[in-house]
Amino acid sequence: MEARTTPAQSGGDVLLVFSERFGGHATPAGHPERPARATVMATVARRWADGGGAVAAPDAAPAGALLRVHDQLHLETIAGTAGRSVRLDADTFTAPDSEEVARLAAGAAIRAVEHALAGATGVAFVRPPGHHAERDRAMGFCLYNNVAVAAAHALSRGLDRVAVVDYDVHHGNGTQWMFYDDPRVLYISLHQYPFYPGTGAAGDVGREGGAGFTVNVPLEAGAGDADYGLVFDTAVAPILEAYGPDLLLVSAGYDAHDRDPLGGMRVSTGGYARMDGVLRGVAERCCGGRLAVVTEGGYDLDALEACLAGTLDVLAAPPAPPPASPAGSTRRAEAVLAQVRRAQAPYWPAL
Secondary structure, eight states: OOOOOOOOTTGGGEEEEOOGGGGGOOOOTTOSSOTHHHHHHHHHHHHHHHTTOEEEOOOOOOHHHHTTTSOHHHHHHHHTTTTSOEEEETTEEEOTTHHHHHHHHHHHHHHHHHHHTTTSEEEEOOSSOOTTOBTTBOBTTBSSOHHHHHHHHHHHTTOSOEEEEEOSSSOOHHHHHHTTTOTTEEEEEEEESSOTTOOOOTTOOOOGGGTTSEEEEEEOTTOBHHHHHHHIIIIIHHHHHHHOOSEEEEEEOOTTBTTOSSOOOBBOHHHHHHHHHHHHHHHHHHSTTOEEEEEOOOOOHHHHHHHHHHHHHHHHSOOOOOOOOOOSOOHHHHHHHHHHHHHHTTTOTTO
16 A cells, blocks of 8 residues: 555644654664664655644653653663663663663654644654553563553643553553553553453453543454454444543554554554544544654564554544444454453453
């Protein structure tokens, strides 16, 4: 699929936040989360700008914004890697510039939220990704949890209800645990299961006051457009509309794509575009169009480029209902929806 990224006539309220500095986070040779991903992002961003789309550079996230979701020791640990190459865990590394770049990534997510709060759409093309980073540790290629920083920033601006939808192929353990007992943040994740990092069972629904505000959809490997379409239409959108968020955030991981080397899913570029269309529609109905998208994974470069471009196209196009549900087997979705309904019945009885 050719990546178009030509802003539609109604796309003037879509702001793309990006920095060439995202290429400065170096990883070892052969690592899937490589600087070439930033090169792809830059290509799409230039095409967007050449077509008249708005692009802004981020500021680095201040320590106070990071400390809303991370502890002080974690900030000190990451800051201590500045100027050095460090292996933080089996697959998470820093290079001399990584701490600076990671702060820019979190800052880009904040900038996207600030634009969204004006009733618009903010899109942050960032690396390193963030949703695996926990309060006290980096993991899974992630240093700071960008979307969690963005959600906490929105709460600090006075919002009462923030929803995060995560369609990365991996479960966002960091985002889940940061808000597991907090009803102000609804976290919905569709992910391959069992798979890295091993979390995200349907029975993980939150605790105490946050019970019911974590919704996990652990899909079997091989799920495709029809499975994701059914889950979005019968679970994701209805729960979001029942919750009524003030802001909708998306952890946009494109590694459920059928070309991705890490995941085992079969989502097409068009399937991703349809999910984005559903989420845009929910944002328009529920929260005045306040929508912010923050990138996560996606490791096939051609698929990444097509999906990034597709996301911008959908968000900038004139409002339209999403296409009909994709054709194909929904066996995997039907199986997991039965689990989700059992787990969530006490909290979302209309599900």
